[in-house]
Amino acid sequence: MRRATADDVPALVAMLADDHLGAQRESPDRPGVYREAFARIDADPNQHLMVAERDGRAIGTLQLTVIPGLSRRGSTRALIEAVRVHADARGDGLGTRLVQWAIDEARALGCVLVQLTSDATRIEAHRFYERLGFEASHLGFKMQL
Template structure:
């Protein structure tokens, strides 16, 4: 039985992901123009290793949204302790995906509302995320939720 960490509308539950959810999570990650080019087959051992590392870390929550036991969404929350902002705890939201059949239904907004409240309950002082510049519709969505593009993010592939 999956650990329920939240409830959304229409009986949808947010649960801590289990290894059995991994193929569905990878399917969600590959179901956009970015993921289809960068993700691997779901049975790649790298996903199982990453899942185990995430599951073992108390500062990580890999969550899935279930509707009638079907994975319809996923996100990862990472809690980052830091010295800046007076020793504030940050919550980083990553890997957000909603099943194509659920897009436009309000599920994404409901999942974010849940994640923000969960972060608040854990003591986070702020919630942050990054979004790829090739996804302007995602940026608009995040702005509607109250996120502000306050910084310029940078990455260096290794």
């Protein structure tokens, strides 16, 4: 595991686009938008865009966001997003190691809660997160802007 660099962006975007939902949301043919987004992420100390690497190749990623807040007695929480494992690296526990890294890092950064969302259609992902100890606790809402 290591922090992502600008050179990783194409591989990370390819992983984000490599399923039925991501294929609809991502535009790998527009690299400029992803470079700009990476620059914003990289400049923010509360963002941890990580890469799992094997033999010099990015095979997994996630983004951990640390969120200071007033609720829960001024607690800091963490949000895990964009967990992806390359198609040919699935099934060997890498996803578990990625999420466990995020949990451990959130704890080390003083977070009292780690949370994530998963699209309602990703039933296998829900089972995966439940096996790791996450509990379905909220109903989420989104509004496209």
